[in-house]
Amino acid sequence: MSTATHLEPPPSRHTHVAAPLLExxxxxxxxxxxVALDKVQFALKAGTVHALMGENGAGKSTLMKIIAGVYIPDQGEIRLKGQPVVLRSPIDALSQGIAMIHQELNLMPHMTVAENVWITREPKNRFGFVDHAALKAQTETLFARLNIDIDPLAEIQTLSVAARQMVEIAKAVSWNSDVLIMDEPTSALTEKEVDHLFRIIRQLREQGKGIIYITHKMNELFEIADEFSVFRDGQYIATCASSEVTRDDIIKMMVGREITQMFPKETVPIGDVVLSVKNLGLKGVFEDVSFDIRAGEILGLAGLVGSGRSNVAETLFGVTPATSGQISIRGQTVNVDKPATAMHHGMAFLTEDRKDTGCFLCLDIQTNTEMAVLNQRYVNALGFVQGAQLARDATEMSQKLRVKTPDMQETIQNLSGGNQQKVLVARWLLTQPSILILDEPTRGIDVGAKAEIHRLVSELAGQGVAILMISSEMPEVLGMSDRVAVMHQGRITGILDRSEASQVSVMDLASR
Known part of the structure; x- marks a missing residue:
């Protein structure tokens, strides 16, 4: 946008006020x-970015929802600018100057960008109706200030996940709040978009705002945060200046143990081709995509957001059937016209968006785990589900993945995002797949859980499973893959062996 203000980071960080803005x-x-939280403490200073760290289930999101008025605490006190406050709803929190950007986006897909940003605060004309011209104009002014180039009149459902994330950020900033909570704000952003977000954060910090920043990405902590606090198992552990600790110090505080090997890639025998893709295409989305995956091989699929990686995964699984090319499984050409066909041929697919396309949020963990196997392994000759065996296997898989829950009857929406992800992994592992497609398998998952999932993926490869792993995290792609296929604008621009794949070579292919 030509009217955008250029936001440069300030030359130094400084605290505007010594006393806590929020306590x-x-x-x-x-x-x-x-017990989600047990007598925890936290203090946020004005003019600082305070990172909140901890494994999934540590209590971070619960505390933030209390500060944002979503939950009411059983005990304890919240003080804002030195005064006790009681926050009984998100509207209460917003009226007190506290806004939150949730990890799971809460936008209304059939409304426009402008309508989502200013919902309940729309400008009205003299007849009391929404003034759409004024609504568009004030959205353009806000976006210009934040250097966001998105059409205010576009419907949310037409935007990418990354663009929706920027709309959420703009919506929170529009309240002009003193306290801004960001829960995994960069999970769907490219490096360029992350840099853009950090410029916005630095601008807000210079205005004296206090920003609570939740992330599992260590590099972000050291780049943007002034302080961090660590939570573990619902308890407060420590608060430190980010300049006084190392990455290993943080991990040890978070998990109570040392993570010695984040990417436990093992050398395993590579067998015959299990999945072969030739000139695969989806009209208007991607074309001429070709690759093979062998038994025991992990093929990483890299590329910038919007390159077509997730679309390829959905086409392979029959969510959006191909319009050209062919898919062969163990040498046999297969018309994958729907997910049931893919599953019949031993394919499993962990989707990118666990909220919209993964979890059945109102159902319990047991039911969510069973979903993919009810018409397969656990149905006897008479057509009855072997419920007892299924329940035992689902519980065992949940325990293996260390899902933090009181029992399998807990509603899945009550779990943290990372634990929801583990339930979805358990769902697909119960199908005993020979081909496993993982789209962002560790998005929003803490460092300890990431190591567990990486180890599990390596074990599956060792058992002969052919794995396609899509990830926006370069260390994950490079650390886990035997080969890396790179996409740009709907095409495969190159396939690199593990020995020749590096951040430079991958990014070169991703930007061609």
Whole structure:
């Protein structure tokens, strides 16, 4: 946008006010069977970015939802600018100057960008109706200030996940809040978009805003945060200046142990071709995509957001059937016209968006875990489901993946994002797949859980499973893959062996 203000980072970081802008003390919150927070404390200074760190289930999101008025604490006190406050709803929090950008986006897909940003605050004309011209104009002014180039009149459902994330950020900033909570704000952003977000954050910090930043990405912590606090198992562990600790120090505080090997890639026998893709295309989205995956091989699929990686995965699984090319499984050409066909041929698919295309949020963990196998392995000759065996296997898989839950009857929406992801992994592992497609398998997952999933993926490769792994995290792609296929604008621009794949070579192919 030509009217955009150029936002440069300030030459130095400094705290505008020494006293806490927001102070939490003695907060306790319980859910049925779970103590989510146990007498925790937290303090945010004005003009600082304070990162909140911890494994999934550590209590970070619960505390933030208490500060944002979503949950009411059982015990404890919240003080804002030195004064006690009681926050009984998100509207309460917004009225007190506290806004939150949730990890799971909460936009209305059939409304426009402008309508989503200013919902309940739309400008009205003299007849009391929404003034759409004024609505568009004030959205353009806000976007210009934040250097966001998105059409205010576009419907949310037409935008990429990354663009929706920027709309959420703009919506929160539009409230002009003193406290801004960002929960995994960069999970769907490219490096360029992350840099853009950081410029916005630095601008807000210079205006004296206090920003609580939740992330599992260590490099972001050291780049943007002034302080960080660590939570573990619902308890407060420590607060430190980001300049005083190392990455290993943080990990040890988070998990209570050392993660010695984040990417436990093992050398395993590579067998025959299991999945072969020749000149695959989806009209208007991608074309001429070709690659093979062998038994025991992990093929990483890299590329910038919007390159077509997830579309290829959905086509392979029959969600959006191909319009050209062919898919062969163990040498046999297969018309993968729907997911049931893919599953019949031993394929499993962990989708990118666990909220919209993965979890059945109102159902329990047991039901979510069973979903993919009810018409397969656990149905006897008479057509009845072998419920007892299925329940035992689902529980065993949940325990293997260390899903933090009081029991399998817990509603999945009550779990943290990372634990929801583990349930979805368990769902597909129960199908005993020979081909496993993983789209962003560790998005929004803490460092300890990432190591567990990486180890599990390596074990599956060792058992002869052919794995296609899509990831936006370069260390994950390079650390886990035997080969890396790179996409740009709907085409494969190159396939690199593990020995020749590097951040430079991958990014070169991703930007061609």
């Amino acid at each position: 939490i003390s003695g907060i306790r919150k319980t859910f049925p069977g779970v």
